[in-house]
Amino acid sequence: MRYPRVTALDRLTVEVGAGVTGLVGANGAGKSTLIKILLGLADPTSGSATVLGHDIRDDGAQLRGRVGYMPEHDCLPGDVSATELVVHLARMSGLPTDAARERAADTLRHVGLYEERYRPIGGYSTGMKQRVKLAQALVHDPDVVFLDEPTNGLDPAGRDEMLELVRRIYDDFGISVLVTSHLLGELERICDTVVVVDAGVLLRSSTVADFTRASAKLAVEVAADPDAAAAGLAAAGLRVSRDGPLLLVDLEGDSTFDVVRDVVADQGYGLVRLEPRRHHIAEVFEQEVDDVAV
Numbered sequence: 001m002r003y004p005r006v007t008a009l010d011r012l013t014v015e016v017g018a019g020v021t022g023l024v025g026a027n028g029a030g031k032s033t034l035i036k037i038l039l040g041l042a043d044p045t046s047g048s049a050t051v052l053g054h055d056i057r058d059d060g061a062q063l064r065g066r067v068g069y070m071p072e073h074d075c076l077p078g079d080v081s082a083t084e085l086v087v088h089l090a091r092m093s094g095l096p097t098d099a100a101r102e103r104a105a106d107t108l109r110h111v112g113l114y115e116e117r118y119r120p121i122g123g124y125s126t127g128m129k130q131r132v133k134l135a136q137a138l139v140h141d142p143d144v145v146f147l148d149e150p151t152n153g154l155d156p157a158g159r160d161e162m163l164e165l166v167r168r169i170y171d172d173f174g175i176s177v178l179v180t181s182h183l184l185g186e187l188e189r190i191c192d193t194v195v196v197v198d199a200g201v202l203l204r205s206s207t208v209a210d211f212t213r214a215s216a217k218l219a220v221e222v223a224a225d226p227d228a229a230a231a232g233l234a235a236a237g238l239r240v241s242r243d244g245p246l247l248l249v250d251l252e253g254d255s256t257f258d259v260v261r262d263v264v265a266d267q268g269y270g271l272v273r274l275e276p277r278r279h280h281i282a283e284v285f286e287q288e289v290d291d292v293a294v
């Protein structure tokens with residue numbers, strides 16, 4: 001997708017299956033552009049895409065009937081209530097009036113809007129507005145939803161609640177989700193698959209499990225002084241490094257667990273935690289950058 005001054009998406013080839021998929025990239029990476037193309041709202045300058053088997057160039061109206069869309073920016077009219085807006089949009093999607101009312105009430109309740117839903121949206125907090133945007137994306141029971149930065153502008157507690165809601169869209173209703181964020185960490189928590197885009201170029205697309213594959217280290221936390229415990233474990237023949245209060249022991253096999261247990265018990269270090277370490281996605285990227293730098 002080329003705009004006059006910038007190539008927003010550059011030879012991006014990606015396939016996304018059912019489940020919750022995260023689309024992550026810095027501001028300007030091309031996430032919103034990709035969503036608008038997939039909705040058939042923006043015409044790519046070259047290339048092709050299909051959504052649920054519909055070609056984006058020819059079947060825009062049909063595919064939008066099966067897709068829900070939560071736009072990024074504040075686009076809600078301030079002088080109507082959440083109920084009025086969501087009922088209206090449900091009817092626009094083809095639901096008869098009674099069904100639209102019923103679905104709107106259910107959906108607003110599901111996203112956590114109760115009595116407030118009868119008040120004008122203009123007086124809502126950012127978190128409530130995000131919930132209205134989410135409700136209207138779900139009200140016509142789509143097969144897939146595209147959520148553009150649903151956690152934008154929310155405080156940490158609001159982010160957690162929104163992420164939980166996003167995950168439940170698939171777990172409770174079987175509606176697949178494509179959700180964008182510039183924060184890798186939050187997508188890692190709720191997504192099955194993550195697609196990483198940078199300046200319009202695909203960096204990586206893989207399952208979160210692949211990203212966060214277990215590293216060959218055992219994280220050990222003890223109540224005693226970690227320096228003393230590190231020395232004790234090293235004396236037993238283990239290779240030990242430190243990550244703050246955590247001791248990272250090279251995992252040679254199952255016997256490493258036994259050696260750690262025995263040393264910690266014999267020396268009375270007081271075991272707090274013993275677990276194979278998993279990478280966070282961000283660490284995988286840092287590692288890849290380090291490898292390239294080396």
Ligand SMILES: Nc1ncnc2c1ncn2[C@@H]1O[C@H](COP(=O)(O)OP(=O)(O)OP(=O)(O)O)[C@@H](O)[C@H]1O
Nearest residue numbers: 003004006008025026027028029030031032033034
């Ligand atoms: N209508 C447009 N005309 C010209 N350039 C555009 C247009 N829309 C987006 N761009 C440019 O395309 C690039 C990708 O923008 P896009 O909004 O898709 O990124 P994004 O990853 O969604 O970021 P953000 O979260 O900030 O919206 C940016 O450089 C942006 O300035």
